[in-house]
Amino acid sequence: MSFEFCVLGSGSGGNSIAFWDGETSFLIDAGFSCKEIARRLDMIGVDAKDVDAVFVSHEHVDHARGARVFRNRFGSDVYCTPTVDTWLYSRYSLAASPDLLPGEPFDVNGFRLRPFEVPHDASQTVGFVVNRGRKKVTVATDLGHMSSAVRNRFKNCDAIVLESNHDVQMLKDGPYPIYLKKRILSKNGHLSNIESAATLSTVISDRTKNVILAHLSRENNTPAIALKEAKKHLSGISRTVKVVPADQFVVCDIVKI
Numbered sequence: 001m002s003f004e005f006c007v008l009g010s011g012s013g014g015n016s017i018a019f020w021d022g023e024t025s026f027l028i029d030a031g032f033s034c035k036e037i038a039r040r041l042d043m044i045g046v047d048a049k050d051v052d053a054v055f056v057s058h059e060h061v062d063h064a065r066g067a068r069v070f071r072n073r074f075g076s077d078v079y080c081t082p083t084v085d086t087w088l089y090s091r092y093s094l095a096a097s098p099d100l101l102p103g104e105p106f107d108v109n110g111f112r113l114r115p116f117e118v119p120h121d122a123s124q125t126v127g128f129v130v131n132r133g134r135k136k137v138t139v140a141t142d143l144g145h146m147s148s149a150v151r152n153r154f155k156n157c158d159a160i161v162l163e164s165n166h167d168v169q170m171l172k173d174g175p176y177p178i179y180l181k182k183r184i185l186s187k188n189g190h191l192s193n194i195e196s197a198a199t200l201s202t203v204i205s206d207r208t209k210n211v212i213l214a215h216l217s218r219e220n221n222t223p224a225i226a227l228k229e230a231k232k233h234l235s236g237i238s239r240t241v242k243v244v245p246a247d248q249f250v251v252c253d254i255v256k257i
């Protein structure tokens, strides 16, 4: 029942996460060009031709950019919610399969995905609980705030991929225009380091061995600051959890589940 996953890259320039078990493989998001996704998959020993499905969390370009070409070139099915499907068609001329429904399980061979809605300023945004047998990984890369319902999705996980977008003070002091600062800080924007770290401190158990901090802002955050905040909140909670900030340009280490 074991499987592996790898954050191929994460940030406002593109997001994609690969999951595979030797028989089945799929992507959550395709926010890089098709060529770049294929190149990064090759780096971790996954053949793009073997990718069975692409699940698009929402229509923002950093999550959907490469989905149409990837589907056309490699034949992978692209799945999203009916709401997001409308936008994928109008923005990217992508006719996806609108078969994802928040709260409803979706099976890909031995994997079961359960999308759940998160607050973000797209038409609709979902995170994913990925199960294979009793193994569990939960992913949410774009969310404005943490609700108790979303927090519960991160409990009892073997691994977690959670947004840690910005340091609030860096954002406030930084170069972004006021409207953009307000957007990021809003309830439907992006999750700050402190919100992410506080969430992790309430959901991590001895079972949780890996945490990937996702969607770090290049202007309003640094990997060191995000990591420091997470470790501060996690000190005394788990000695065995490995916390790693994801990078926009560097493929993360493969995580074995």
Ligand SMILES: [Zn+2]
Binding pocket: 011, 012, 015, 060, 062, 063, 141, 142, 215
């Ligand atoms: Zn994003």
Ligand SMILES: [Zn+2]
Binding pocket: 058, 060, 120, 122, 142
């Ligand atoms: Zn987004």
